[in-house]
Amino acid sequence: MAPPVLELDDLVVRYGNFTALKGVRAQFQGGALGLLGPNGAGKSSMLRSILGLVTPASGTVRLFGQATDKDPAALRRRVGYMPERDTWVGGMSAVRGLAHLAEICGFFPDDAMLRAHDVLHFVGLGEERYREVHTFSTGMRQRFKLAAALVHDPDLLFLDEPTNGLDPRGRNRMLELIERVCHEHGIHLILASHLLPDVEKLCDQVWVLDQGELKKSERMETLTAAARGAKRVRVERAAVPTFLAAAEDAGFELGTGRSDTEFVLSRGETADVTSEEVFALASSSGVRLLAVQAAARSLEDAFLEALTGEAD
Amino acid sequence: MAFRAAEYERFTGPRRKAPVWWPLFTATLRRGWSSKWVRRITFASMMMALSFTAMIYFAYQVIPNWRDLVQQFGGAFQPGNEEVVIDSHAYLGLLRMFVYPVLLPLSLVFGYDLVAADLRSNAFESYFSRSITPLTYLVGRTMAFVAFLMLVTFVPVMWIWTFDVAIGPDGHFAEVAAVPLGMGAALLTTAIMLALLMQAITSVTRSGIWTNLTFVAVFLFSAPLGGTLVGLTDNYDWMAVNPLHCIYVFSAVCMGTAERLPPGTASPSLVLGIMTGVILASTLVLWRTLARRGVVG
Numbered sequence: 001m002a003p004p005v006l007e008l009d010d011l012v013v014r015y016g017n018f019t020a021l022k023g024v025r026a027q028f029q030g031g032a033l034g035l036l037g038p039n040g041a042g043k044s045s046m047l048r049s050i051l052g053l054v055t056p057a058s059g060t061v062r063l064f065g066q067a068t069d070k071d072p073a074a075l076r077r078r079v080g081y082m083p084e085r086d087t088w089v090g091g092m093s094a095v096r097g098l099a100h101l102a103e104i105c106g107f108f109p110d111d112a113m114l115r116a117h118d119v120l121h122f123v124g125l126g127e128e129r130y131r132e133v134h135t136f137s138t139g140m141r142q143r144f145k146l147a148a149a150l151v152h153d154p155d156l157l158f159l160d161e162p163t164n165g166l167d168p169r170g171r172n173r174m175l176e177l178i179e180r181v182c183h184e185h186g187i188h189l190i191l192a193s194h195l196l197p198d199v200e201k202l203c204d205q206v207w208v209l210d211q212g213e214l215k216k217s218e219r220m221e222t223l224t225a226a227a228r229g230a231k232r233v234r235v236e237r238a239a240v241p242t243f244l245a246a247a248e249d250a251g252f253e254l255g256t257g258r259s260d261t262e263f264v265l266s267r268g269e270t271a272d273v274t275s276e277e278v279f280a281l282a283s284s285s286g287v288r289l290l291a292v293q294a295a296a297r298s299l300e301d302a303f304l305e306a307l308t309g310e311a312d
Numbered sequence: 313m314a315f316r317a318a319e320y321e322r323f324t325g326p327r328r329k330a331p332v333w334w335p336l337f338t339a340t341l342r343r344g345w346s347s348k349w350v351r352r353i354t355f356a357s358m359m360m361a362l363s364f365t366a367m368i369y370f371a372y373q374v375i376p377n378w379r380d381l382v383q384q385f386g387g388a389f390q391p392g393n394e395e396v397v398i399d400s401h402a403y404l405g406l407l408r409m410f411v412y413p414v415l416l417p418l419s420l421v422f423g424y425d426l427v428a429a430d431l432r433s434n435a436f437e438s439y440f441s442r443s444i445t446p447l448t449y450l451v452g453r454t455m456a457f458v459a460f461l462m463l464v465t466f467v468p469v470m471w472i473w474t475f476d477v478a479i480g481p482d483g484h485f486a487e488v489a490a491v492p493l494g495m496g497a498a499l500l501t502t503a504i505m506l507a508l509l510m511q512a513i514t515s516v517t518r519s520g521i522w523t524n525l526t527f528v529a530v531f532l533f534s535a536p537l538g539g540t541l542v543g544l545t546d547n548y549d550w551m552a553v554n555p556l557h558c559i560y561v562f563s564a565v566c567m568g569t570a571e572r573l574p575p576g577t578a579s580p581s582l583v584l585g586i587m588t589g590v591i592l593a594s595t596l597v598l599w600r601t602l603a604r605r606g607v608v609g
Binding site: 053077081085086089092100103104105115122148152153180185 | 322330
């Protein structure tokens with residue numbers, strides 16, 4: 001059995017007195033992983049640990065079954081990193097710059113140049129490949145960064161906000177490119193993004209980080225299926241205790257809503273909650289319902305729940 | 313290449329085992345050579361060497377005993393010396409001829425934007441997320457810089473030396489035998505110092521223009537400053553504030569002729585200390601810049 005693509009074992013990263021990652025323990029078996037978290041959550045520290053650029057205070061990071069502190073340079077050849085900030089090698093055309101990066105990853109010069117041409121064609125910059133990158137538009141720079149991450153044919157892609165600054169058409173095009181690379185060629189993906197629809201579209205697994213801790217590690221279908229068939233119910237403030245007691249007595253599972261008078265009624269993952277059941281519950285407990293609607297939980301709901309510690 | 317399909321393909325070809333700094337080394341050389349001023353200075357340096365050898369050749373053709381005449385009458389221009397001997401020490405003049413008009417301008421046009429361009433384009437993020445480390449970056453860039461400086465100075469000087477030895481009188485080889493090693497050591501150390509200093513300045517200024525201005529200011533004002541300080545203190549060690557003076561004294565040390573330096577030069581040990589200090593300080597500045605601004609993620 002192949003080892004996990006990424007394995008964090010009690011990972012602690014410290015910068016002086018500040019602890020950026022507090023004993024994170026997780027496994028990514030492969031596929032596409034969405035890395036979510038607010039600013040300062042520890043995403044960059046995790047990335048730097050994965051690339052072997054910081055030495056953990058304790059714990060280990062294993063990439064493709066190998067500890068990253070053993071031979072980080074060799075492991076980095078298997079990772080394609082697309083940073084959030086623009087980056088290119090100055091004084092070179094796009095194609096020459098990419099060939100240079102491929103050579104750094106062990107390509108022979110001729111192969112590197114050929115590969116640079118191919119990858120630039122793939123991301124749609126074939127016609128612009130002899131231009132210097134600083135003359136590119138924002139969308140072109142994003143595509144160039146994706147090309148730079150792909151040029152040495154990595155086994156794992158780490159993309160940091162790949163759709164930043166793109167218009168809707170450009171964003172769709174970028175997501176489509178990433179999807180093709182990862183799904184058709186078996187390249188594993190770790191996607192860090194604040195745009196949850198992007199993560200929802202591309203990823204099959206999600207890690208939610210906050211304040212250096214891993215708050216949630218779930219498969220996407222589990223996250224979104226958790227509230228399948230549930231109902232979002234809003235009641236009068238004075239009736240909240242009565243309604244909660246009645247719902248518990250009737251065997252419903254209760255989740256928090258968007259306000260303190262709103263709740264999500266469910267019966268686990270197996271059975272749906274019907275509107276008739278909700279009306280019957282309200283009638284039997286004498287509570288007046290203000291709203292009843294299907295509680296389709298999005299990734300955003302799961303993310304917010306994970307951050308506020310109110311999940312499940 | 314008529315048509316390329318816009319499809320992603322996995323790479324199945326072989327990968328080489330070359331050291332990681334090698335692509336940086338070759339890219340730096342290519343980048344330097346792409347500057348027309350670098351090419352012009354290189355060409356001028358080669359022309360200087362060819363002209364010099366042609367001059368020696370024609371001097372032999374016209375005045376076969378020109379070497380004896382120079383040795384007998386050249387002393388008149390050197391107070392304290394009764395006779396000029398064309399030996400290793402005489403090559404110091406040749407070294408000056410290549411350091412002042414070749415090495416310094418070449419350092420400027422080759423290295424003025426080397427680290428600054430990478431800082432501006434955030435290239436470190438691309439490099440350090442791959443196999444490049446700050447150390448390999450420094451090695452790759454500096455070795456290319458130094459190799460180019462050596463190519464444009466040491467090679468012409470060796471051409472002249474070979475010609476001089478080939479057509480010189482019997483026993484002349486023994487007089488100039490120290491030149492290849494001494495000149496090589498002097499130029500190599502000078503090239504390393506200039507390459508590191510230039511990169512350190514460019515890493516701080518992050519601008520090609522400011523790097524050039526700083527570099528020129530250091531070399532332009534240090535000579536009068538040294539002279540003024542010597543005048544005020546009567547201590548010739550103050551001459552060592554001038555990097556060119558340091559290079560001159562250091563070269564004499566490398567050729568083993570330090571004891572024949574004219575009065576009014578800084579002490580060789582001080583010069584050695586200063587050059588080592590410049591190399592270490594420049595490396596430290598560069599290292600700090602790479603460590604600080606090369607943060608990935």
